[in-house]
Amino acid sequence: MNLLNEILQTILSGISVGCIYGLIALGFVMIFKATEVINFAQGELMMVGAFIAFSLISFFHLSYWTTLLLTTLIMALFGMIIERVVLRPLVGQPIFSLVMVTIGMMIFFKSVVSMIPFWGTDTYGFGTPFTEKLVRYNEIIVSWEHLSIIILTLLLILALFIFFRFTKMGVAMRATSQNQLAAVYMGISVNRVFSLTWVISAILGGFAGILLSPITFVHMNMGLIGLKAMPAAILGGFYSIPGAVVGGLIIGVTESLAGAYLPIGWKDVAAWIILILVLVIRPYGLFGTELKKKV
Amino acid sequence: MSFFEAKNISIRFGGIRALELVNFDVKKGEVFSIIGPNGAGKTTIFNCINRYYDLDEGAFIFNEKDISRVRPHVVANLGIARTFQNIELFRRMTVVDNLLLGRHRRRRSNLFAEALFTGFVRKQEIENREKAEDIIDFLDLQAYRDQIIENLPYGVQKTVEIGRALAMEPELLLLDEPSSGMTLEETEELSFWITDIKEELGITILMVEHNMKFIKEISDRTMAMSFGEVITQGTTAEVLEHPEVLKAYLGEEDAFTEN
Numbered sequence: 001m002n003l004l005n006e007i008l009q010t011i012l013s014g015i016s017v018g019c020i021y022g023l024i025a026l027g028f029v030m031i032f033k034a035t036e037v038i039n040f041a042q043g044e045l046m047m048v049g050a051f052i053a054f055s056l057i058s059f060f061h062l063s064y065w066t067t068l069l070l071t072t073l074i075m076a077l078f079g080m081i082i083e084r085v086v087l088r089p090l091v092g093q094p095i096f097s098l099v100m101v102t103i104g105m106m107i108f109f110k111s112v113v114s115m116i117p118f119w120g121t122d123t124y125g126f127g128t129p130f131t132e133k134l135v136r137y138n139e140i141i142v143s144w145e146h147l148s149i150i151i152l153t154l155l156l157i158l159a160l161f162i163f164f165r166f167t168k169m170g171v172a173m174r175a176t177s178q179n180q181l182a183a184v185y186m187g188i189s190v191n192r193v194f195s196l197t198w199v200i201s202a203i204l205g206g207f208a209g210i211l212l213s214p215i216t217f218v219h220m221n222m223g224l225i226g227l228k229a230m231p232a233a234i235l236g237g238f239y240s241i242p243g244a245v246v247g248g249l250i251i252g253v254t255e256s257l258a259g260a261y262l263p264i265g266w267k268d269v270a271a272w273i274i275l276i277l278v279l280v281i282r283p284y285g286l287f288g289t290e291l292k293k294k295v
Numbered sequence: 296m297s298f299f300e301a302k303n304i305s306i307r308f309g310g311i312r313a314l315e316l317v318n319f320d321v322k323k324g325e326v327f328s329i330i331g332p333n334g335a336g337k338t339t340i341f342n343c344i345n346r347y348y349d350l351d352e353g354a355f356i357f358n359e360k361d362i363s364r365v366r367p368h369v370v371a372n373l374g375i376a377r378t379f380q381n382i383e384l385f386r387r388m389t390v391v392d393n394l395l396l397g398r399h400r401r402r403r404s405n406l407f408a409e410a411l412f413t414g415f416v417r418k419q420e421i422e423n424r425e426k427a428e429d430i431i432d433f434l435d436l437q438a439y440r441d442q443i444i445e446n447l448p449y450g451v452q453k454t455v456e457i458g459r460a461l462a463m464e465p466e467l468l469l470l471d472e473p474s475s476g477m478t479l480e481e482t483e484e485l486s487f488w489i490t491d492i493k494e495e496l497g498i499t500i501l502m503v504e505h506n507m508k509f510i511k512e513i514s515d516r517t518m519a520m521s522f523g524e525v526i527t528q529g530t531t532a533e534v535l536e537h538p539e540v541l542k543a544y545l546g547e548e549d550a551f552t553e554n
Contacts, residue, residue: 162410163410166409166410166412167404167406167409167410168399168402168403168404168409169404169406171395171396171399172396172399174388175385175388175396175399178385178386178387178388179383179384179385179386181379181383182379182383182384182385184345184367184368184371185345185368185370185371185376185377185383186368186371186396186397186399186400186459186463187368187369187371187372187399187400187463188368188399189366189368190367190368
């Protein structure tokens with residue numbers, strides 16, 4: 001029973017970390033689908049979101065839920081500004097330039113965060129309503145911290161699903177990712193679609209930041225986790241929204257199991273081994289579709 | 296005042312004069328065709344109307360409004376729909392979803408009402424779906440209704456594109472080589488549809504076309520172009536008989552007599 005409990009715990013914490021990988025991977029996929037740009041600053045968006053949440057809770061003494069809502073709004077605005085100020089002037093430039101700009105943003109955000117008083121290079125934490133609370137079911141013990149991550153991620157994904165499935169702008173965004181030219185001729189403003197894409201990605205980043213903070217704490221390098229979300233996105237096929245989430249979960253669980261049962265070091269390479277294996281078997285990712293050209 | 300008018304439009308790409316002081320007007324309820332050899336600037340006119348290119352000179356007047364400086368997506372919202380020479384559909388969506396996207400400009404949006412699927416949103420959704428079904432019936436697309444575009448034959452895709460444009464309920468429909476790549480039967484069917492679109496739906500059509508037989512059948516007036524300039528325009532019969540047009544299409548008369 002003890003061993004079972006242990007494995008269950010390990011898997012559960014893997015799933016919760018996987019949810020965060022999934023959220024960051026979703027951010028990658030969203031921007032990639034709309035603009036074919038890989039946003040290397042996605043992890044840093046998460047870091048900024050975590051710092052904002054930390055400040056709201058520690059300096060302004062707001063409740064966790066108010067913080068969640070406010071951080072979402074601030075990140076939405078932040079995403080909108082990034083698109084308007086940094087990316088829109090580059091429309092029509094080669095994709096490579098845009099990717100370079102996202103790498104630039106990654107470095108820029110980190111530096112700025114390290115210069116802001118009370119943020120800086122230290123590590124911070126903040127309490128959540130779930131800290132140190134446990135759910136007991138017979139012998140099985142589950143921490144609320146992990147459960148909350150899973151539940152909140154599911155809610156966010158449900159909201160995204162409804163948005164893309166049923167709303168006018170959501171449908172417009174899907175259409176734009178398939179054929180920009182045709183979308184314009186349907187009366188869809190591509191500028192608005194791009195803006196909204198960044199807004200959603202920034203919100204995803206912020207959300208991931210808030211959820212991750214209790215586990216890894218808040219510090220300027222927490223965006224590096226983006227490097228682990230990248231294989232999650234690739235695993236899912238980089239075009240697929242469910243793929244990103246499933247990819248995140250697979251990587252999270254593997255990593256967690258490898259950390260618990262394999263020698264030290266395996267934890268960090270596990271994600272990449274899985275990625276390479278999957279790409280050997282399915283080069284277009286788990287959820288990607290093979291691109292065929294008719295001749 | 297005419298319904299749609301091109302006034303002295305010119306555009307240059309580097310040293311090439313793609314369009315040079317082109318003038319024409321389209322009357323409400325007619326089919327107006329533009330013909331000419333490759334590179335005459337026919338599709339360029341469409342791309343200028345759609346604001347894909349900026350005109351160097353001149354203007355398009357649509358319903359007494361200058362539309363040559365509006366933002367690209369606004370053109371659709373003003374009531375101008377278009378099809379393309381090389382199909383531009385949403386390839387990974389079904390036929391019916393493509394048609395529903397044509398309804399974008401007719402759809403009023405309110406994020407919260409949409410998320411909650413309130414009565415107003417439901418009513419709007421029903422309207423849009425009814426309109427899409429009407430078009431499926433009109434163009435005989437029932438058999439393909441739920442299929443993904445990628446898997447459909449070329450001619451069907453072209454028809455879906457016309458359907459999507461109709462879903463927008465436009466006042467003016469731009470058709471870029473609607474018959475190209477279609478079989479003989481498909482082309483015949485197409486000429487019926489275009490006549491129906493004009494007569495039953497009251498939509499004005501501006502069309503670029505190569506198929507002379509097709510143009511003779513359905514076009515009310517025609518304009519012939521060559522190297523960015525208008526050769527002649529008038530009723531279709533007149534234009535097709537015009538010596539310059541014959542020359543542009545068939546070459547010098549000597550070319551035939553010499554042998």
